Amino acid sequence: MRKAFWLLFALALPALAQDPVLPAVTTIHPAPTLSELPPPESLRPCCAFGYDLHVRAVGIPIPVYQIGNVLTLDTLGKHHYNDSALGAVKNLLGLSEEQNGLIYTRRGGFIDIAHVRDTADYTFYLFNRIAPTLGQAGRIFYSEELGVRRVQLNAFTPPAGVRQRYQLAAWLAGHLAFQIAQWHEIAQWYGFQSVPGFSEEISAFSPEDLYSNLLGARLAINVVLSGHGGSVEEYNQAMDVALKQALTRLLVATRGETEAMFQRIDGDWWNSHRRVPDKFLVLKRNYDLQENRLPTPIPFETLPPYRLTMPAQVWGFRLRDLGELQIYPGHDMQALPVPAPYYGAAAFQGLADRAREADRTQLARIEK
Numbered sequence: 001m002r003k004a005f006w007l008l009f010a011l012a013l014p015a016l017a018q019d020p021v022l023p024a025v026t027t028i029h030p031a032p033t034l035s036e037l038p039p040p041e042s043l044r045p046c047c048a049f050g051y052d053l054h055v056r057a058v059g060i061p062i063p064v065y066q067i068g069n070v071l072t073l074d075t076l077g078k079h080h081y082n083d084s085a086l087g088a089v090k091n092l093l094g095l096s097e098e099q100n101g102l103i104y105t106r107r108g109g110f111i112d113i114a115h116v117r118d119t120a121d122y123t124f125y126l127f128n129r130i131a132p133t134l135g136q137a138g139r140i141f142y143s144e145e146l147g148v149r150r151v152q153l154n155a156f157t158p159p160a161g162v163r164q165r166y167q168l169a170a171w172l173a174g175h176l177a178f179q180i181a182q183w184h185e186i187a188q189w190y191g192f193q194s195v196p197g198f199s200e201e202i203s204a205f206s207p208e209d210l211y212s213n214l215l216g217a218r219l220a221i222n223v224v225l226s227g228h229g230g231s232v233e234e235y236n237q238a239m240d241v242a243l244k245q246a247l248t249r250l251l252v253a254t255r256g257e258t259e260a261m262f263q264r265i266d267g268d269w270w271n272s273h274r275r276v277p278d279k280f281l282v283l284k285r286n287y288d289l290q291e292n293r294l295p296t297p298i299p300f301e302t303l304p305p306y307r308l309t310m311p312a313q314v315w316g317f318r319l320r321d322l323g324e325l326q327i328y329p330g331h332d333m334q335a336l337p338v339p340a341p342y343y344g345a346a347a348f349q350g351l352a353d354r355a356r357e358a359d360r361t362q363l364a365r366i367e368k
Contacts, residue, residue, distance in 0.1 A: 029227025046114035105250035109295030119216035181213035191334025
């Protein structure tokens with residue numbers, strides 16, 4: 001029996017403990033789950049890639065309006081679990097204690113803080129839904145994002161130990177939350193609009209997005225496993241600490257350094273002469289949806305990047321066998337081909353590859 005236990009531990013440990021930015025929590029501190037936790041209401045509004053961006057509305061340039069979206073370690077504000085659409089309004093009006101924007105790090109490239117926070121919150125929510133009934137089949141429903149999003153949980157016999165179950169539930173939640181982030185990139189490219197009439201193609205597969213999302217999932221997993229998920233308030237406070245620690249390990253830049261890096265890649269990664277929401281204001285995209293990832297390689301950066309990982313299996317269970325995000329036909333799917341009967345996570349990369357080829361062709365025409 002003891003030999004079997006250590007064999008399982010050996011299978012789990014190498015995948016969970018190697019990231020230099022976020023070493024996996026191996027001493028688990030279970031906390032009570034939150035049965036009444038509301039789902040994240042909506043994604044946080046943030047920013048297209050670039051800084052001090054100009055905007056055009058209804059096709060008309062607005063020369064006096066800019067989006068200043070560069071943050072520093074000292075201007076992150078306080079994390080608030082996103083349980084209300086009012087939070088998005090406060091963010092837009094600058095009334096929220098929580099600040100979102102872009103920040104440069106020498107070992108993690110550009111980080112989109114809104115993407116970090118969104119995936120962290122989805123991880124926290126899914127964990128609290130999954131953990132109490134781990135191993136039971138079920139569905140968790142979400143709103144439409146071109147298609148109808150459903151998290152499908154499969155039946156299995158979970159580990160007997162409380163800490164092993166708790167750890168498995170946390171990693172499964174992060175795995176599924178990252179699939180939600182993957183789908184959002186796809187949906188934006190194929191025509192999803194959270195505000196009708198305002199295209200989001202500019203943000204689809206932006207080079208910093210999915211590394212930031214994965215960072216958010218990993219942060220929330222560590223917060224939960226460290227025993228700081230017993231209340232929303234405790235989770236929020238722990239996220240503040242964990243985010244700053246991770247950015248510090250990634251060698252976070254000053255505001256001036258972030259802006260200088262944006263200037264150096266102007267014309268390569270983005271075009272400062274274009275206006276939001278022009279799609280090709282963003283010139284560099286990353287269509288790779290892998291869960292184990294390095295940041296998109298940064299020109300001029302001399303320090304090696306840090307990898308973030310999501311394990312394929314935990315305690316001998318393959319996460320992909322335990323659940324997945326499924327996309328069913330919606331009422332308005334824009335340019336997205338209707339699935340039969342649904343898109344599973346295995347289909348996501350093919351949709352991203354198709355987008356990459358279309359963008360390559362379109363951009364080549366523009367540059368002629």
